[in-house]
Structures are given as C-alpha cells and as structure tokens.
Amino acid sequence: MTDTSARQFEGEARFGDYVALLKPRVMSLVVFTALVGLLVAPVRLHPVEAFAAILFIAIGAGASGALNMWWDADIDARMRRTAKRPIPAGVVEPGEALAIGVALSGLAVVMLGLATNLLAAALLAFTIFFYAVIYTMWLKRWTPQNIVIGGAAGAFPPMIGWAAATGSISLEAVLMFALIFMWTPPHFWALALFTRSDYAEAGVPMLTVTHGRSVTRAHILAYTLALVPVALGLGLTSIGGPIYLAVSLALNARFVLGAWRIWRREETEAEADGYRAEKLFFRDSLAYLFLHFGALLAEAGLRMLGLGGATWL
Incomplete structure (x- = not known):
C-alpha cells in the first residue's frame, strides 16, 4: 500500500469515480440475488x-x-484488467476509499437492522468483514484456494434477503448460498485461465499461477460436477418447481459440457484460438447464475398467482 499511497494524485475525482469505487457490476449481482432471496421467502415484507x-x-x-x-x-495497479480503477488511476486517494468503505459499512448494517431484523444485519456485517478482511487482506494473497473459501462472501446475499423477510435461516436459504458458493470457483478460474499473466505479475497466488492451467482445468470440471446436485437439489425445495428444474437441467447440461471441453483442451490449442472456449464458459457462467435465480423468481411469481410449483422437500 505504501507505493500506491505515495503516488501523486492528479485531477479531481468525479461522482462516477466514487461510484466505480463501489464496484457497481458486482453490486448488481448482489442486489439481484438478495432480492430473489427476499421475494421467494414465505414471509411478505411491506x-x-x-x-x-x-x-x-x-x-x-x-x-x-x-x-x-x-x-x-x-x-x-499491476493488473491490466484493474489498472484503471479509481485508486491506481490516481483520481481517488486510498484514505478516501477507506473512509467511504467504513462509513458505508456502518450505515448499511445499522439501517438494515432497524429496517428488518438483527439476524439480517448480523449476516450483512459478517459478509462485509469476510470479504474485506478474511478474503481481501488474507486469503487472496496467501493461498490458491482464495476464491474457493472467499466465495462465501458473494454467496451470502440471498441468505441475507431471506433472513430480512423471515428473521431466520432455512434449508432454502442454505441451498441458495451453496449454489453461489459452488459456482464461484469455476466462474473465476475460467477467467484466470485467460488472465493468468495479470495475476502472475501482481503476485496473486491464483490456482493458474501456483499449479498451472492444466490443474485449473481439472478443478473447473470437478467443481462444476459438484455444483450440479446443489443446483438441482434447490429445485426440490419449497421455492423450486417444474420451471426451475427445467431451466436448471438445461443450464447444467451446458455448463458441464463447457467444463468438459475446457478440461480436454491442450494449452497450445487454447493459445491458438485466444482462449475462445474459456471465454465462452466464463460468459455462460454469468448467465448460469442469473437464470437460476431468475427461475426461482418465476416460481415465486406463479405461487403468488396461485399457480405454485410442486414441493418435494
């Protein structure tokens, strides 16, 4: 942090720079999954x-x-993918980012507790702590399993949404958490396959850097296969149904096929076509998560209309 802090910050930060500091693309996924967790819960909030x-x-x-x-x-600052972020770009000072992060954390936790309940607020506080401290300050720079363990931070939002509505945690909330948790490694490892040099130059021990692309390809396939029963199992709970199961079966078939193709590819082949299959799998992974939660939302909508799907568990 010393080198970055010592940089001379030029120009004046604009509103958009502060918005970028909050990672709006990541925030959009958090908002969507949390909203689904809240709306599929059996308790309706005002x-x-x-x-x-x-x-x-x-x-x-x-x-x-x-x-x-x-x-x-x-x-x-050392990664091409992130070099234009507000701090390394020199438009927002590190101290400003820290102050904004701490202030917004306190505001969010306190106000969520007042608006809903203490369980939801506690889960949000733990999520912020886990992402900022456990993942960012420790796991990311220490172990190639960083994204596996750290993926829990991104998996909490639907559970927080469910807790905000019900004041409790149930099997459905746990399985929504597990769906994102198991999805995170193949999603990010696919990205790491074609951005390996960025992580290597930045000194981040991503699996592609510490164990190579071949091992990473095998890990992607293994985690994708482990993801399938979690995704399908969610469809057998009170928030699942025929629409979700049909969507999940199609998505998982495509996802497993993509992981299989990645696993079988030789590195020379991947380099020759510019990691085309890996980039396609990464894009598919975004649709995979969005469509699973979208299907849960569709099932909730049918239940609200009195046309609810079946419940197996």
Whole structure:
C-alpha cells in the first residue's frame, strides 16, 4: 500500500469515480440475488421495508468493494484488467476509499437492522468483514484456494434477503448460498485461465499461477460436477418447481459440457484460438447464475398467482 499511497494524485475525482469505487457490476449481482432471496421467502415484507432492505444490502456490498479497492490498490495497479480503477488511476486517494468503505459499512448494517431484523444485519456485517478482511487482506494473497473459501462472501446475499423477510435461516436459504458458493470457483478460474499473466505479475497466488492451467482445468470440471446436485437439489425445495428444474437441467447440461471441453483442451490449442472456449464458459457462467435465480423468481411469481410449483422437500 505504501507505493500506491505515495503516488501523486492528479485531477479531481468525479461522482462516477466514487461510484466505480463501489464496484457497481458486482453490486448488481448482489442486489439481484438478495432480492430473489427476499421475494421467494414465505414471509411478505411491506414494499417500503423490502426496498429499504435491498438498498442497505446494496450499500453494504458497495462498502465491501471500496474496502477491497483500498487494500488491493497495489495489486490493481499491476493488473491490466484493474489498472484503471479509481485508486491506481490516481483520481481517488486510498484514505478516501477507506473512509467511504467504513462509513458505508456502518450505515448499511445499522439501517438494515432497524429496517428488518438483527439476524439480517448480523449476516450483512459478517459478509462485509469476510470479504474485506478474511478474503481481501488474507486469503487472496496467501493461498490458491482464495476464491474457493472467499466465495462465501458473494454467496451470502440471498441468505441475507431471506433472513430480512423471515428473521431466520432455512434449508432454502442454505441451498441458495451453496449454489453461489459452488459456482464461484469455476466462474473465476475460467477467467484466470485467460488472465493468468495479470495475476502472475501482481503476485496473486491464483490456482493458474501456483499449479498451472492444466490443474485449473481439472478443478473447473470437478467443481462444476459438484455444483450440479446443489443446483438441482434447490429445485426440490419449497421455492423450486417444474420451471426451475427445467431451466436448471438445461443450464447444467451446458455448463458441464463447457467444463468438459475446457478440461480436454491442450494449452497450445487454447493459445491458438485466444482462449475462445474459456471465454465462452466464463460468459455462460454469468448467465448460469442469473437464470437460476431468475427461475426461482418465476416460481415465486406463479405461487403468488396461485399457480405454485410442486414441493418435494
């Protein structure tokens, strides 16, 4: 952090720079999965309470992003993918990012507790702590399993949404968490396959750097196969149904096929076509998660209309 902090910051930060500090793309995924967790829960919140809950979960996610950028400014400056972020670009000072992250964290946790319940607030506080401290400050720079363990931070939002509505945690909430948790490694390892040099130059012990691309390809296939029963199992709970199961079967078939193709590829083949299959798998992984949660939302909509799907568990 010393080298980055010592840089001369030129120009004046604009509103968009502070928005970028909150990682809006990541925040959008957090908001969507948290919203689904809230809406599929068996307890209906007042629209104002529901809006407040999602707003403060989003603020908490943004706070985590700001704290991550503050601590990782030195790494971001050495990676092409992140070099234009506000701190390494020299438009936001590290101290500002830290202050914004801490202030928004406190605001989000306190206000979520007041708007909903203490369990939801506690889960949000733990999520921010886990992402900013356990993952960003420790795991990311220490172990090639960083994204496996650290993936828990991104898996909590639907559980927080469920807790905000019900004041409790159930099997459904745990399986929504598990779906994102198991999805995270193949998603990020696919990215790491075609951005390996970035992580290597930044000194981040991503699996592609410490064990090579061949081992990473095998890990992607293994985690994808382990993800399938979790995804399908969610469809057998009270929030699942025929629509979700049909969507999940199609998505998992495509995802497993993509992981199989990646595993069988030789590195020379991947280099020759510019990691085309790996990039396609990465894009598919985004659709995979979005469509699974979208299907849960569709099932919830049918139940609200009195056309609810079947429940097996």
